[in-house]
Amino acid sequence: MTPAPPAFTPPGSPTEAHLLLVEDDEVIRNTVRMALERYGFTVSTAADGLTGLEVFRECRPDLLLLDVMLPELDGIGLCRRIRELSLAPILMMSARGDALDVVSGLEAGADDYVVKPCESAVLVARIRSLLRRASLPSVPRNGADDASEAEPEVLVFGDLSIDPRGMEVRRGGELLALTPTELRVLLEFAASPGVVLERRTLLSRVWDHAWQGDTRVVDLHVQRLRAKIGAARIETVRGFGYKLRR
Amino acid sequence: MTLRWRIAALVAAATCTAASAVGVLVHQASRDRELSQARDAASTTLDQAAMIYARTGAVHGSGAALDAPNLPSDLRDLVRRGHRGSRFATDPDGPAMWAARPAGGRVLSVRVDLGTTIRDLGALDTNILLAGLSTTAVVLPLGVFTAGRMSRRLRIAAGTARRIAAGELDARISAANRPHDEIAEISGAVDSMAAALQERLRSEQRFTADVAHELRTPLMGLVTAAELLPAEDEAAGYVRDRVRVLSTLVEDLLEISRLDAGAERADLTPSAVAPLVEEAVARTGLAATLCTERADGAARVWTDPRRLERILANLVVNAHRHGGGEVVVTVGDDGRTVTVRDHGPGYPQELLTGGPQRFRTGVKERGRGHGLGLTIALGQAQVLGAALEFGNAADGGAVAVLRLPEDHGEEPAEFEE
Numbered sequence: 001m002t003p004a005p006p007a008f009t010p011p012g013s014p015t016e017a018h019l020l021l022v023e024d025d026e027v028i029r030n031t032v033r034m035a036l037e038r039y040g041f042t043v044s045t046a047a048d049g050l051t052g053l054e055v056f057r058e059c060r061p062d063l064l065l066l067d068v069m070l071p072e073l074d075g076i077g078l079c080r081r082i083r084e085l086s087l088a089p090i091l092m093m094s095a096r097g098d099a100l101d102v103v104s105g106l107e108a109g110a111d112d113y114v115v116k117p118c119e120s121a122v123l124v125a126r127i128r129s130l131l132r133r134a135s136l137p138s139v140p141r142n143g144a145d146d147a148s149e150a151e152p153e154v155l156v157f158g159d160l161s162i163d164p165r166g167m168e169v170r171r172g173g174e175l176l177a178l179t180p181t182e183l184r185v186l187l188e189f190a191a192s193p194g195v196v197l198e199r200r201t202l203l204s205r206v207w208d209h210a211w212q213g214d215t216r217v218v219d220l221h222v223q224r225l226r227a228k229i230g231a232a233r234i235e236t237v238r239g240f241g242y243k244l245r246r
Numbered sequence: 247m248t249l250r251w252r253i254a255a256l257v258a259a260a261t262c263t264a265a266s267a268v269g270v271l272v273h274q275a276s277r278d279r280e281l282s283q284a285r286d287a288a289s290t291t292l293d294q295a296a297m298i299y300a301r302t303g304a305v306h307g308s309g310a311a312l313d314a315p316n317l318p319s320d321l322r323d324l325v326r327r328g329h330r331g332s333r334f335a336t337d338p339d340g341p342a343m344w345a346a347r348p349a350g351g352r353v354l355s356v357r358v359d360l361g362t363t364i365r366d367l368g369a370l371d372t373n374i375l376l377a378g379l380s381t382t383a384v385v386l387p388l389g390v391f392t393a394g395r396m397s398r399r400l401r402i403a404a405g406t407a408r409r410i411a412a413g414e415l416d417a418r419i420s421a422a423n424r425p426h427d428e429i430a431e432i433s434g435a436v437d438s439m440a441a442a443l444q445e446r447l448r449s450e451q452r453f454t455a456d457v458a459h460e461l462r463t464p465l466m467g468l469v470t471a472a473e474l475l476p477a478e479d480e481a482a483g484y485v486r487d488r489v490r491v492l493s494t495l496v497e498d499l500l501e502i503s504r505l506d507a508g509a510e511r512a513d514l515t516p517s518a519v520a521p522l523v524e525e526a527v528a529r530t531g532l533a534a535t536l537c538t539e540r541a542d543g544a545a546r547v548w549t550d551p552r553r554l555e556r557i558l559a560n561l562v563v564n565a566h567r568h569g570g571g572e573v574v575v576t577v578g579d580d581g582r583t584v585t586v587r588d589h590g591p592g593y594p595q596e597l598l599t600g601g602p603q604r605f606r607t608g609v610k611e612r613g614r615g616h617g618l619g620l621t622i623a624l625g626q627a628q629v630l631g632a633a634l635e636f637g638n639a640a641d642g643g644a645v646a647v648l649r650l651p652e653d654h655g656e657e658p659a660e661f662e663e
Binding site for chain 1 (some may be wrong): 412454458466468469471472473516
């Protein structure tokens, strides 16, 4: 609530993550790049979708920040094209903020979205959350650290086998390409099979948006996950959330 | 009484009336014809008998009789006065047509027996009655059936209209196209009305989203640029502060326009109200005393936590900004009523009578706030199906009461037919 003066935390410690920002508005492109650089990120930029795709192929960034409305190839299309090439985390930025933008972006494979205008601190928090998901050999966080040493055997649910350490998921022996966020959602389910997980719980555990988050993000990730691991594996408990079928 | 049974009763009444009228007329016409034939026959016989009598002084074999004892007395009187006449009468031998005339000081009369004719008429009446009953028996079920179909089609139309009113804009009656059928006509009219409504709503929503895009894009640049200004510069501080005010204002206006466009849908989950209220108040960062009248606090209602939080935050902020004194937030013992009261001057009369007005803050100088908070709270309450009432406490202070809806059930209530 208080006006956070731009906090350069931690000062002088570059996170070294390489971001690609695709945004057609020149002022946003430059100011966001400058703000992110102050936080220690390396930022490449592109002003339209096709250039964005080209830059992506050249520099393989760790994370993409895509505006939805872009000339040439729009953010949704760009997101879809990138998903064919890579599982890199994608954060969409929407100025419209309506279902069309948000839902299509998430359906196209984005991991999260922010509505403009947003403060750099919020943007950075989302970026960091996404990078954490992508980098950690993630073990569900309710397992203690030393327990995780003994635990990480492969979890099997029907034709689905999940290796939390190797971050590998197989269905009928075949390796599945899951985005880091999809994998994290699946691991949350796998950590408590048969238990109903509320959408808000998933939102805070996977996306770190404790309170004000949009639960459509969860719904659309579950939808994408179902398309990959089989629709029947995750059950909807109307109004409450979802659970993994053992 | 349903339309179906009203139409059925009408059909039955109409059929019975028509059958009775036809029956009475046929009965009357047949009787008249029979009697007039009998009268003619009697008259002819009488004239022949009179001629025979005049010639022979006897009436044997003519079918007539002299001074017949059964002759109706009024006819006998008529003849005695020198007239001739005929009359239908029922004597001990049965119904008969009598004709009589004077014949040399005596009364010459002819009796034509009508027993068979009257029996035939009776049979005719029975047949007419049976025909009437069987017509009713055939027509009535047809009427009930047709009326039932009409009534069902009308009910479907009414149900669909209700569903559309409840926000299910995709609902259509989709009645078969029947020319000259009024129900098909009204169904078509309701459908096209719904389509027009839906299209209008969609374009409103598109417009709202486009406006949002046009306003937020430069604002995003402004917000980020302002953050890049030197932290300790006084002027930069003003810029950041105003940018923040502008952002809030734009978001509030966009929220109101989304609410006005009817674009908002509640995302209902079972939620415990008391903890939600606690969280919402804590997030405002403002002081408020929290009371929960219900001890267990576990009562769950189907609501949208984000919207509920938005309403409560706006009420609490408003209580601090325009009210004053201690702000008390109470969760009622039904677990679905939340009261926010302060101990300030209370809501202005204008607000109590006319509801919250945009950009009317109640304070003349309009120093703080934009007067959008209560409008948003009211709009969000409507999205939740909740009632939000504004009043003043007897001992001073503004009181806002939010009543969450009674029963949402598992799914939104569907129209039942």
